[in-house]
Amino acid sequence: PMKIIIDTDPGQDDAVAILLALASPEIEVMGITAVAGNVPLSMTEVNARKVCELAGRPDVAVFAGCDAPMTRPLVTAEHVHGKTGLDGYDLPEPSMPLQDMHAVDWIIETLRTEAPGTVTLCPLGPLTNIGTALDRAPDIADRIARIVLMGGAYFEVGNITPAAEFNIYVDPEAAQIVFRSGVPLTVLPLDCTHKALTTRARNAAFAAAGRIGEVVAGWTGFFERFDKEKYGSEGAPLHDPCVIAWLLRPDLFRGREVNVEIEAQSDLTRGMTVADWWGVTDRAANALFIGEVDADGFFQMLTDRLARL
Numbered sequence: 001p002m003k004i005i006i007d008t009d010p011g012q013d014d015a016v017a018i019l020l021a022l023a024s025p026e027i028e029v030m031g032i033t034a035v036a037g038n039v040p041l042s043m044t045e046v047n048a049r050k051v052c053e054l055a056g057r058p059d060v061a062v063f064a065g066c067d068a069p070m071t072r073p074l075v076t077a078e079h080v081h082g083k084t085g086l087d088g089y090d091l092p093e094p095s096m097p098l099q100d101m102h103a104v105d106w107i108i109e110t111l112r113t114e115a116p117g118t119v120t121l122c123p124l125g126p127l128t129n130i131g132t133a134l135d136r137a138p139d140i141a142d143r144i145a146r147i148v149l150m151g152g153a154y155f156e157v158g159n160i161t162p163a164a165e166f167n168i169y170v171d172p173e174a175a176q177i178v179f180r181s182g183v184p185l186t187v188l189p190l191d192c193t194h195k196a197l198t199t200r201a202r203n204a205a206f207a208a209a210g211r212i213g214e215v216v217a218g219w220t221g222f223f224e225r226f227d228k229e230k231y232g233s234e235g236a237p238l239h240d241p242c243v244i245a246w247l248l249r250p251d252l253f254r255g256r257e258v259n260v261e262i263e264a265q266s267d268l269t270r271g272m273t274v275a276d277w278w279g280v281t282d283r284a285a286n287a288l289f290i291g292e293v294d295a296d297g298f299f300q301m302l303t304d305r306l307a308r309l
């Protein structure tokens, strides 16, 4: 199986991504590293453990990482995810342990120990843990097989400011390190994830997919209310599971190899992913930037796999 590290700030959609990975025999989750993002670190690390226990996997190693961006105060997203980050279905407090080691130290140690080119990183939140690891241990860059991340936007522009997507906005300095690292990148931006929308029929399919499907339907039901009330849309984008789905079924997605630079300075556009979609510069491509997903195929796979857990 493909070895991955999930770096995450759960978040209902992060939780669904973790469940999809744990439900997939093609993937070995080496560990989960929590970061501050949607809610503070004290909650994201607990949420990660709750989700592992829900999946019947208390053996998964969960590490706590950075509690604030590399150089800025933390911005959170309770307005979307609720106070706990996992509002919509209450899970019991976890009894599995949190690992002692700091997530950044564990990421560095793991990449130095495993054979080069065998570990894929899957960041689903702000890039603080990964940026800090690359900054502290530049030698790991050559050892990472690929970084497959949810973040950024091109045509869809922003969701936390008019210009920026949340994960990149929260820690643009960390994102800049990642995008300049030379590691092969796959980026699942809003352009893709805004096409993976929950609908009544898709939520009903989750709810019918066993105990875990019911939990997921509870979360998506909550997560949706923000988009429904604010934009009158039918459902909500299931952002982070797109990362795991791309690993499993890249044929469901379409994108382009482009150059992506991160704006970290401007007050107006901080966190913007400046993607050279039309190839108007001579900057070398550094990312596969995904623009399309077969949403029906994506939801079908997700529901089937959750039902198997």
Ligand code: BDR
Pocket: 011, 012, 013, 014, 038, 077, 080, 124, 125, 150, 159, 165, 166, 167, 239, 240
């Ligand atoms: C991203 O921000 C978070 O709110 C979601 O979990 C996702 O990772 C979408 O912009």
Ligand code: CA
Pocket: 008, 009, 010, 011, 013, 014, 037, 038, 124, 125, 240
């Ligand atoms: Ca997330």
